[in-house]
Amino acid sequence: MNSEPLLLATPSGDVLKLRPEGSWTAANVTTLETLSHSVGADVDRSRGVTLDMSGVSALDTLGAWVLEKLSRRAASAGRSAEFVGVADHFSGLMDEVREVNRHTPAPTAKPNAVLLRLGDLGKATVGAREDITIFLQMLGALFMAMIGVLRRPRSLRLTSLVYQLYRIGWQAIPIVALITFLIGAIIAQQGFFHFRRFGAESYTVDMVGILVLRELGVLIVAIMVAGRSGSAYTAELGSMKMREEIDALSTMGLDPVDVLILPRVAALVIALPILAFIGSVAALYGGGLVAQFYGDMGPAIYIARLHEAISVTHFEVGILKAPFMALVIGIVACSEGLRVKGSAESLGRQTTTSVVKSIFLVIVLDGLFAIFFASIGM
Amino acid sequence: MDESQEQFAIRVRDLVVGFGRQTVLDHLSLDVRKGEILGLVGASGGGKSVLMRTIIGLIPRRSGAIEVMGHEIGGTQNRGTQGAAATWGILFQQGALFSSLTVRQNVQFPLRENLVLSQELMDEIAIAKLEMVGLRAQDADKYPAELSGGMTKRVALARALALDPPILFLDEPTSGLDPIAAGDFDALIGTLQKTLGLTVFMVTHDLASLTTVCDRVAALADGKIVAIGPMRDLLQSEHPWVRAYFHGKRSQMLQHEMR
Numbered sequence: 001m002n003s004e005p006l007l008l009a010t011p012s013g014d015v016l017k018l019r020p021e022g023s024w025t026a027a028n029v030t031t032l033e034t035l036s037h038s039v040g041a042d043v044d045r046s047r048g049v050t051l052d053m054s055g056v057s058a059l060d061t062l063g064a065w066v067l068e069k070l071s072r073r074a075a076s077a078g079r080s081a082e083f084v085g086v087a088d089h090f091s092g093l094m095d096e097v098r099e100v101n102r103h104t105p106a107p108t109a110k111p112n113a114v115l116l117r118l119g120d121l122g123k124a125t126v127g128a129r130e131d132i133t134i135f136l137q138m139l140g141a142l143f144m145a146m147i148g149v150l151r152r153p154r155s156l157r158l159t160s161l162v163y164q165l166y167r168i169g170w171q172a173i174p175i176v177a178l179i180t181f182l183i184g185a186i187i188a189q190q191g192f193f194h195f196r197r198f199g200a201e202s203y204t205v206d207m208v209g210i211l212v213l214r215e216l217g218v219l220i221v222a223i224m225v226a227g228r229s230g231s232a233y234t235a236e237l238g239s240m241k242m243r244e245e246i247d248a249l250s251t252m253g254l255d256p257v258d259v260l261i262l263p264r265v266a267a268l269v270i271a272l273p274i275l276a277f278i279g280s281v282a283a284l285y286g287g288g289l290v291a292q293f294y295g296d297m298g299p300a301i302y303i304a305r306l307h308e309a310i311s312v313t314h315f316e317v318g319i320l321k322a323p324f325m326a327l328v329i330g331i332v333a334c335s336e337g338l339r340v341k342g343s344a345e346s347l348g349r350q351t352t353t354s355v356v357k358s359i360f361l362v363i364v365l366d367g368l369f370a371i372f373f374a375s376i377g378m
Numbered sequence: 379m380d381e382s383q384e385q386f387a388i389r390v391r392d393l394v395v396g397f398g399r400q401t402v403l404d405h406l407s408l409d410v411r412k413g414e415i416l417g418l419v420g421a422s423g424g425g426k427s428v429l430m431r432t433i434i435g436l437i438p439r440r441s442g443a444i445e446v447m448g449h450e451i452g453g454t455q456n457r458g459t460q461g462a463a464a465t466w467g468i469l470f471q472q473g474a475l476f477s478s479l480t481v482r483q484n485v486q487f488p489l490r491e492n493l494v495l496s497q498e499l500m501d502e503i504a505i506a507k508l509e510m511v512g513l514r515a516q517d518a519d520k521y522p523a524e525l526s527g528g529m530t531k532r533v534a535l536a537r538a539l540a541l542d543p544p545i546l547f548l549d550e551p552t553s554g555l556d557p558i559a560a561g562d563f564d565a566l567i568g569t570l571q572k573t574l575g576l577t578v579f580m581v582t583h584d585l586a587s588l589t590t591v592c593d594r595v596a597a598l599a600d601g602k603i604v605a606i607g608p609m610r611d612l613l614q615s616e617h618p619w620v621r622a623y624f625h626g627k628r629s630q631m632l633q634h635e636m637r
Binding site for chain 2: 025026027029030033060066092093095097099100101263285341342343345346
């Protein structure tokens, strides 16, 4: 079936006779391109072209197009070009190919590179304003939904809330505890290693205690939750948006904020302080283990030092931040989920945006809280 | 090549496919002749799509033999469908266009993966295919998310035809299209079948498609092909399910209109 394609060119008078032979099919495309290029110059020189198709044993769209292109090359320069000897079973295909590629769309002018950059900058600026608007709208919608629940406590989606708590709280405990444990241990090790030079090893406990309770415990846990649960929220809501599930909810007279978003955000707000507490305890435990095995400080001394170094205030400063961070993560994750458009790519992009943005906002929020607590003397 | 290979594009023998305890296809046999348009009808959930997906090697089978253009299709262990990719083009029900690629790139994808050719020729072939399925060159730079249902199906058809496969599988090509668009699509398939000499295997519920473009119709019920032949033979069939399918209220109305 598949025979090597050939293209015989014989000039007869002013007219160039082209006789394609063999299989002019996609399987031989490389040969076909070489063949048609090789006769290109002859076609340009001749006053007319005749394509004798009687030798073609197999033909598909690609082969037909390569031949048609040769004939158009001649025709475009005002010379005659004709096909002869087209077999009956190829004539339909040849006719079809003669119709295509007739209208080349006007090439769109490439915009200036500088203007393009400026345009991107402008779009990013407008986009940032839009981001803030969407964030505030979502906050407002959640607040209204909250008021609705307070008015009619029975309208709270308890099943959904408990399920979300299980997913983002209970199931997150092992990984959160493990990572904060390691972080606590690493901080303690660094503390002992460097403070030893000044003979100030005992202050390691102060550092671990204050750092973990005030900052790191809650911050690490918030970042982990943003990556673990925030991304899941965005992907879930995004795929629901893609499959028109959210539109279906709205048409049934239900507010997606009530049904989908409030239980999710509420679960985060409840779970994050608990996770932050568990994380802080795990970090202090990790620090204690390092104190015993690396810093030669027994558990009794470690706990006694800890007792002196930290107060309830430190713990309060840390844990008070958790619900606000949870709110930010939840709002960003859900609103990014609702911004997903039809394509799979957009789902991926929105999920990435959600995680990056919520981690950024969590850190900014932490900084604002640091200023706030410092100014009220906590 | 013996005569049977010459004559048939697809041969299915004693095919058994099931999931868990459920048997979907039960010793099914089916022959598709070269150059014909075969329509497959059957109840929703009755295994039409399963049959199509088994033939193209997406679903493993329990037993039986499948031959496409004289080549045995791999069994449960060996999916071995790679070499066959140029043998068939497939139009999935939802189009299954790659959403991160433009229309042009979608159509070029099989060309790019299977052949070595210049970008210029690839662009021209892609536009040629798009025009053959009735789209304009301007649509080439759109993304699948920007297309309407009918356009998505056309682009998917252009992609399925990119390598000029001898066999075309269509999974409910006209579902979700309005009657005018569906009629156009049927006509398009008919024209392409004639110009390119395709064998078309079409899963459909569209009675109009069955009557207008299909050379033969096969009815799938209880995991077997219970009737096969030209539409008028099927209308005469005595099988209870086939009778119910073609002589129900909806079908009667349609056939009445056509007469």
